Amino acid sequence: MNLALRDIRHRLGRFLITCLGVGLLLGVALAMVGIYQGVVAEALALTRSLAAELWVVEAGTRGPFAEASRVPGDVREIVARVPGVAAAGSITLRTAEMAAPGRIIRAQVMGYEPGRPGGPSSISSGRGLGGSRLEMVADRRAGLALGDTVTLGGDRYRIVGLTRDLVASGGDPLVFIHLRDSQDLQFKLAPPAARRAAAAGAGGSGTDTVNAVIARLHPGAEADAVADTIRRWKHLAALTDAEQAELLTRSVVNRARAQLGLFTVVLLFVTAVIIALIIYTMTMDKLREIATLKLIGAPDRTIAGLVLQQALLLGLAGFAMGAALLFAVRDKFPRTVALGPAEVAAMLGIVVAICILGSIVSIRAALRIDAQAALGG
Amino acid sequence: MAEAPLVRLDSVAKQFGTGEAAVRALDGVSLAVAGGEVVGIRGPSGSGKSTLLNVVACIIAPDAGLLALGDSVVWQGGRYQVADLRSLRRNRIGFIFQFHNLLPFLDATDNVALAMTLAGAELDAARVRARGLLHFLGVGRRAAAMPARLSGGEAQRVAIARALANDPPIILADEPTAALDSERARTVMDLLRRVARERGAAVLVVTHDEKIFDRFDRMVALRDGRIDEAA
Numbered sequence A: 001m002n003l004a005l006r007d008i009r010h011r012l013g014r015f016l017i018t019c020l021g022v023g024l025l026l027g028v029a030l031a032m033v034g035i036y037q038g039v040v041a042e043a044l045a046l047t048r049s050l051a052a053e054l055w056v057v058e059a060g061t062r063g064p065f066a067e068a069s070r071v072p073g074d075v076r077e078i079v080a081r082v083p084g085v086a087a088a089g090s091i092t093l094r095t096a097e098m099a100a101p102g103r104i105i106r107a108q109v110m111g112y113e114p115g116r117p118g119g120p121s122s123i124s125s126g127r128g129l130g131g132s133r134l135e136m137v138a139d140r141r142a143g144l145a146l147g148d149t150v151t152l153g154g155d156r157y158r159i160v161g162l163t164r165d166l167v168a169s170g171g172d173p174l175v176f177i178h179l180r181d182s183q184d185l186q187f188k189l190a191p192p193a194a195r196r197a198a199a200a201g202a203g204g205s206g207t208d209t210v211n212a213v214i215a216r217l218h219p220g221a222e223a224d225a226v227a228d229t230i231r232r233w234k235h236l237a238a239l240t241d242a243e244q245a246e247l248l249t250r251s252v253v254n255r256a257r258a259q260l261g262l263f264t265v266v267l268l269f270v271t272a273v274i275i276a277l278i279i280y281t282m283t284m285d286k287l288r289e290i291a292t293l294k295l296i297g298a299p300d301r302t303i304a305g306l307v308l309q310q311a312l313l314l315g316l317a318g319f320a321m322g323a324a325l326l327f328a329v330r331d332k333f334p335r336t337v338a339l340g341p342a343e344v345a346a347m348l349g350i351v352v353a354i355c356i357l358g359s360i361v362s363i364r365a366a367l368r369i370d371a372q373a374a375l376g377g
Numbered sequence B: 001m002a003e004a005p006l007v008r009l010d011s012v013a014k015q016f017g018t019g020e021a022a023v024r025a026l027d028g029v030s031l032a033v034a035g036g037e038v039v040g041i042r043g044p045s046g047s048g049k050s051t052l053l054n055v056v057a058c059i060i061a062p063d064a065g066l067l068a069l070g071d072s073v074v075w076q077g078g079r080y081q082v083a084d085l086r087s088l089r090r091n092r093i094g095f096i097f098q099f100h101n102l103l104p105f106l107d108a109t110d111n112v113a114l115a116m117t118l119a120g121a122e123l124d125a126a127r128v129r130a131r132g133l134l135h136f137l138g139v140g141r142r143a144a145a146m147p148a149r150l151s152g153g154e155a156q157r158v159a160i161a162r163a164l165a166n167d168p169p170i171i172l173a174d175e176p177t178a179a180l181d182s183e184r185a186r187t188v189m190d191l192l193r194r195v196a197r198e199r200g201a202a203v204l205v206v207t208h209d210e211k212i213f214d215r216f217d218r219m220v221a222l223r224d225g226r227i228d229e230a231a
């Protein structure tokens, strides 16, 4: 006869409401874990999608995400000829505001040459950039549909394709345009003084600037070795994809990560305290029943089992409710809530641990209850 | 009764509180109850009747004296001589409490069956026996009812069934007939007498109920924590 279940069944409504409360709390904690993971996932989404193995940037910088980087457009040919490189593509990257009918969309605009590295690895609907200019592939997070037009730098772009879950480290959606369009845009959006200087200066080289060149390597080529070769050009620096990913997580989103991580820990701590208090209240509500169990000779193990099992049931039912709620609403979050089976399982483990630890105090209190407490009327 | 007593108290004293507020609930009580004997305890309210039963049930520790149950000395020299009081309570003592003390989340059958499973019985067998006991006590039709839905008398009889569940050699009852009409009261007392006769149990019953005084082998009167020989 399972006393824990029987007691819960006896006051099921109250237990379910308590579970729901715990569930909301655990749902928030789980959301924090997901948001924390989401920041990392978002920071790496672009580099993963580009599938670059090597990033060639301006010497002395760790661009193009952590620091600004500018290299001449002809670097692409140099990189393409380095032994071990299979393909190289120039990219530009800048934040810009685009005007859609009735609203302004802040986006990370990326320019690349179709057919060369730099585009999204998969298009979820529509197509990639084609031969004609003023086309745009946008991420769904920008809220645009195929065929929509947006104004950027005075030009009207048409949306020809959509991607999924491609955002910049700050959370802005990514949009892709032709490299030439992006270079024109760079020029148009530059401050007037810089624009005059560029127009008066050494002709084409003023506008043929990109932010980085990315390369894919032949199978078997060592990224580190190829990077070393490229570093011999004094005006270039090279980062392997692993270094770039490390930079993105350690440097670019580090503060956000630390902030969210700390907050998650605080939230888990608060959750633990609240669950422990709820278990304690649940136990003290049963003071008379526990004293009665002692009167009829129930051993400590029966009483400890009652408290512990109810604590675990509370935690598990609450967790199930919280997780179900979160998964139901997580697409409504403005930023990615990245929760895989690993995170959910880890959180479940934490909840079980919290329930076990949280019941220790209550079990001790229950074992100290005097059997005489049940003798009064 | 020639046999050794199943319950023996020697000069047991119990005081609640200290100083001005001190109450001598038991003041040198000596009493022996043999197997097969049904002893009644009466006395005015506050005379220490419940305290006496609770001392025998090892729920309240005395301050002085000696308590022996069967062959074993249970309390002596300021401390219990038995490590696991609860095992003693579930295996050797059946207690019918003044306020029933049924578990509110178990139905009548399982309140009785729980006592048996705690003593090691199989649940199914325990339930069968529990229903039998309830039926015997006239509450068979209420076997599936939750305690909150039982009348005072019905709850009392479920509590009696629970106390008898493990065939304990010692049965303690604190006003077991208070909530019953006189016919039911006599039935309950006859049952306790039968348990004493057939199983050789020692039965100690606190009661105010003059209607059943004739059902005891012996009456003990308490007054201010002492046995009142005059009564």
Ligand SMILES: Nc1ncnc2c1ncn2[C@@H]1O[C@H](COP(=O)(O)OP(=O)(O)OP(=O)(O)O)[C@@H](O)[C@H]1O
Residues within 6 Å of the ligand: B016, B017, B023, B024, B025, B043, B044, B045, B046, B047, B048, B049, B050, B051, B052
């Ligand atoms: N836990 C306790 N703490 C303090 N005093 C107590 C306690 N239990 C009993 N007493 C006191 O001890 C005395 C004896 O109490 P007891 O309950 O044994 O009386 P009783 O004979 O059972 O009375 P009643 O017929 O009203 O049930 C009373 O004065 C009571 O107030």
Ligand SMILES: [Mg+2]
Residues within 6 Å of the ligand: B049, B050, B051, B098, B174
């Ligand atoms: Mg009393």
